[in-house]
Amino acid sequence: MRRLLSSAAVAVLLLAATGATSSAFAAPASKTPGATAQTVTTQLPRTVVPSHYDVNFTPDIANLTFTGSVRITVAVLEPTTTIVLQANELTFSKASVKGAGAATIATDEKAQTASFTFAKPLTKGRHVLSIDYAGKINTRATGLFALDYETGAGKKRAIYTQFEAPDARRFIPSWDEPFYKAIFKLTATVPTGQMAISNMPVEKTVDLPGGKSRVTFAASPKMSTYLLFFGLGEFERATTTAAGAEIGVITKKGDLAQAQFALKSAGPILEWYNDYFGVNYPLPKLDHIAAPGQSQFFAAMENWGAIFYFEYALLLDPALSTQEDREGVYTTVAHETAHQWFGNLVTMAWWDDLWLNEGFATWLEGRTTEKFFPEWNSALNAIAGREYAMGLDALVTTHPVVQPMKTVEEASEAFDGITYQKGQAVIGMLEAYAGADAWRDGVRSYIKANTYGSTVTDDLWGAVETAAGKPIKAIARDFTLQPGVPLITVSGGACVNGASQLTLTQGEFTKDRPGKTPLRWGVPVASRAVSGGAPVQALVENGEARVAVPGCGPVVVNAGQAGYFRTLYTPELFKGLAGSFGSLQPIDQLGLLSDVYALGLAGLQPATDALDLSIATPISADPKIWSRVTSIYGAIDGYYDGMPTEQARFRKVALARLSPLMTRVGWTAKPDESGPEATLRGDVIAVLGRLGDPAVAAEAKRRYAADKTDPAAVPGPLRKTILGIVAAQADTAGWDAMRAQAKAETNALLRTELYTLLGAARDPALAKRALDLAMTDEPGATTSPNIISKVAGVHPDLAFDFAVVNKAAVEAKVDASGRTGYLASLGARSSDRAMLAKLDALTASDPTLAREVEKAKAAVSYRLSVREGQLPQITTWVKKTGG
Structure with missing residues (x-):
């Protein structure tokens, strides 16, 4: 989205106990050391785990209700009389386990759970829990929901699902936590003539009396509950083929032409990701689905094989859409497609590590845009994202990128600029420090080692550190396990033997705690003379570093703007940079202008310095520099x-x-x-x-x-x-x-x-x-x-x-x-x-x-x-x- 046993052992036990897997998706079990059933956060007992959901449901679209039944194949790890799973706003008519009889059902509205208790303990091993239930169709983007829209022929209604983070439980009683991956087989009874969509292709359709059809979808790969999807309505679909998969765009009838840019973009993105990740996209199809309306919470959702978008995030209407909209559609498609690996194929074990999904996808959308649309100069857009994150991160209310969450409900508050934009900036900084090739090699190793499994943040750092041969893990932990923005103060500047001698001192940038004792980070810093030459790399550790930059004269610290920190120059050094502002690289112009504006408003340097830079900006400067100037004026x-x-x-x-x-x-x-x-x-x-x-x-x-x-x-x-x-x-x-x-x-x-x-x-x-x-x-x-x-x-x-x-x-x-x-x-x-x-x-x-x-x-x-x-x-x- 725009959060007992090792997972390997659980997978082995489930396969042994149930004999159930999907040959189309057979893969090595995850070998991650970090995500285990004993250590991962859960709100459920650890004695029962699911492996397969067979769901059959019928929506009553007019009355905004649905009925359903589910057969859940489970492995009972220790004998128990009660199975507890998550359920919210569901009512139950009956439940049973073959050989154990009917269950007594109790629900806990506050805990959002349903408990199924049997007269005798269920034995260790494989069982099938059958449940009949009913629920409601919401009118907001939560659980199974309906969206109404106007047409020339009157009002129409379509239904969709939105399950991240804690809302699959509104559709299926389930182990609704990311660690509990399972296979899903979905069957829906729907009005004949309407298009039904899910993660997998339709396996068969049977027409029924009364204008109904029963649509059965192929079994999904093993995945988390929040990635399940269903949609139904008067839709139309256009397709192409790329990277061995059928790629589709699905819209309301009459809107298909507005999805052509997305369709044209999706294929090359998927092909490039196959190469980048070193693991091919494993599903037979990937649909991009446009829906009317909007949400206060999200624009799109990465359901595996069936990405959901609100229309404004996928469609381009020539009567209304801007270049910014065009770029937004592209980056959203790139972001959600990146999730098909980072989030879907390999999933964070618990919502603490939501940023593994979102920060990575936000970073990769920029890299993808750089590759296919270099003329959009997306590297400068990343500066805007970094600024947004720093604006939040410098306040007392900030939080670490990796933040402990006791409940899945808390995950909703984690979908913020720290998770997305700081995550993006930190990944960009670490890639620059490790080297692009080493970073990619580490990512490939991480994906291959954890395919269809669950991970924690350190699993990624370990893979990249091994590939790069540099202390990635220590730096990454500094930036993800503690909050805040480093402040690098630049002093010195004397020219000795043809090089500018600088002292870099690390403090902390805050907007509302001027007396705060600064935290410590290991900060990778690149510095380059304005006159030219290669950047000099330094790692600021224990609060200080000294660096000699070839060339005498003004020096840009954080050259190329890969670093996640503010840069404060002594007045004399800043004066030299300001006098050379027009000759800086556009990305360094943007970085300097943004730093100076933020530092000025925080009282760390004159608040008018940014306005002086705006006066010094040549009228011919890069459009994105001027866009930043206009935003400052506004x-x-x-x-x-x-x-x-x-x-x-x-x-x-x-x-x-x-x-x-x-x-x-x-x-x-x-x-x-x-x-x-x-x-x-x-x-x-x-x-x-x-x-x-x-x-x-x-x-x-x-x-x-x-x-x-x-x-x-x-x-x-x-x-x-x-x-x-x-x-x-x-x-x-x-x-x-x-x-x-x-x-x-x-x-x-x-x-x-x-x-x-x-x-x-x-x-x-x-x-x-x-x-x-x-x-x-x-x-x-x-x-x-x-x-x-x-x-x-x-x-x-x-x-x-x-x-x-x-x-x-x-x-x-x-x-x-x-x-x-x-x-x-x-x-x-x-x-x-x-x-x-x-x-x-x-x-x-x-x-x-x-x-x-x-x-x-x-x-x-x-x-x-x-x-x-x-x-x-x-x-x-x-x-x-x-x-």
Whole structure:
């Protein structure tokens, strides 16, 4: 997703006890030393383990219920009278084990378990547990769920499943933990004529009386419960063949053309991964499935052989999609396909090591993009991901990449920027340190050793360390077992024998704990002279290192930006770099600008240094450098919200700086322009709209008004940008018009965009109307939370207060996996100190929200510290610059 016995011995015991395996997926058992049944976290007794689920179910789509039966082949490891497995919101009619008779059934709603107790102990060995049960079809992306959508012929409904992390138990009573892998055989009774999809191809279809069909799928490989998938609806499918597998895209009827880019991309990605991992994709097919709607928790899910995407993450509509959308589709396909190995074929033993899945897939999506679309310059995108992670990691509420979790429910809170983006950055740093070839060799060894098994993080480090012959494990543990961001302070600089002599001192970068005693990391650091030459590698250990960099003059530390740390130069060294800013490599320009901005807001160097670098940025600089400059200007403008006089002065300076950039990009795409240049156009127009540029606002409104009669007025790649400017500045008549447009729209992607943008209005009265609208059924069940979040981006206090007053109704519209963080996130952008007390009150009313509330409080406190501590410096700079 965008978390007794060794596993080998368990596998042997299961095969011996049951005689059950699938010859198509026979593979060596995992030899990992780390993941064992004795040590892995579990919420279930360790006396019974499953090997095979034979599931037969019938959905009642109209009434949002289903009935099911399952035969679970198990190995009883020690005699027991009770089998306990996980179940949530299921009801049971009967259960039995052949030879032991019927079971007495008891459920524990809080523990999400079902217990099946027999009159006599079950003997050690193979048994089959048969259960008849029923459940519900949800209307949010949890368990088995339904999504409604509009068509020209009226409303339609499709159903899908979403099981990560703890929700397969809503569909099948099961050992719903990643360590308990098993084979799944799925049969569904469905309306004839609708397409049914699962992990494996359809094995047979039998037509039944009453317009029904029984669809049986081939047996899956051995896998974790959270990877099981089922989908049903009025779909269509297009296919191609690559890497020995059938690759498909599946959409609602009429949308297949919008999935062609994904289909064209998926084959080469799969072929390259076969080579990269050294193990071929083992399933006969790999479907990419697009579904209407959205979630507050995820965009796509890596179900083995049947990857689920919300439409915006897979489809490209020429009337709406941007270059950024195109890149997003590609990286999401690459990310989820990477999971077919890292997560599916080899799975973390428990959710502590969720980052093994997500950090690796996030890293590999970037490597894949570099290979197939080098012109997109994805290495610069990785800097943005690193910045996001560091922003979280420098706060008191951070956590280690590998974080202990006592319950599977806690895993939902681990799907964050530390798991994904810090994980990505740390892997990129370790690859650079080990060497790309050695890193790949280690990954191949890890995959081959643990195929169809379960692992812990150290299993990967051990394999890479062996391949690289370097102390990978010690460095990796420093960065994954403790939280925080190293700070490398660079001093010295004297030229001796043609080399700059530098001292690198390691501290810790924090945004809210200035007196904190720094942790210690082993930090790989690359340094290079601005004048050129190969980078010099150093490992900062025990807090300090000295390095001689060939060439005299300014030196870039963290050259190439592979390192996960902040770099702080002494004023004299920074002055030299700033004077050479235009001649730095784009990736080092971006890294230096990002470091200086973050360090300035944290009070570690002048807060205006980043603005000075923005002035020094050549108008011809790489588009992604300018996109970063525009984001900094937009963020600073946000800090001035509620300070109209100061904000107006800042905007005058910002508009003057960005005006030449608008001349560069213009409103019209140029022939053969690069993808980053196309993205920059949208970024520049959007930030100028935020900054109140009258010419941009007028042109956006003109194009919006002309859209009905002039097909060229609103180009697809600019539609979202233009709509965003119009929505933000809407008056009552304009807001009503956009709502009417949304209500009439049948294009699912555009309809969602229009309804969401109703929450972007700067007028508080219109924002309140958007909140009220979100509580109705009109926008669609999965769109309403996004409207509320959109309001929070402009009016955080209004949105938070509204959500707290309507807490039960709002949470009912949010996916179960996202509920603990949703309300707190609405207040996180507030600039009002009173929000801190409001957040405390939220925890007092609902202690389950405490962890996410603390994150929101940290964000509010940091925002206040910037406004009070650093904004006055920027205000003085603005006055001197002409504001």
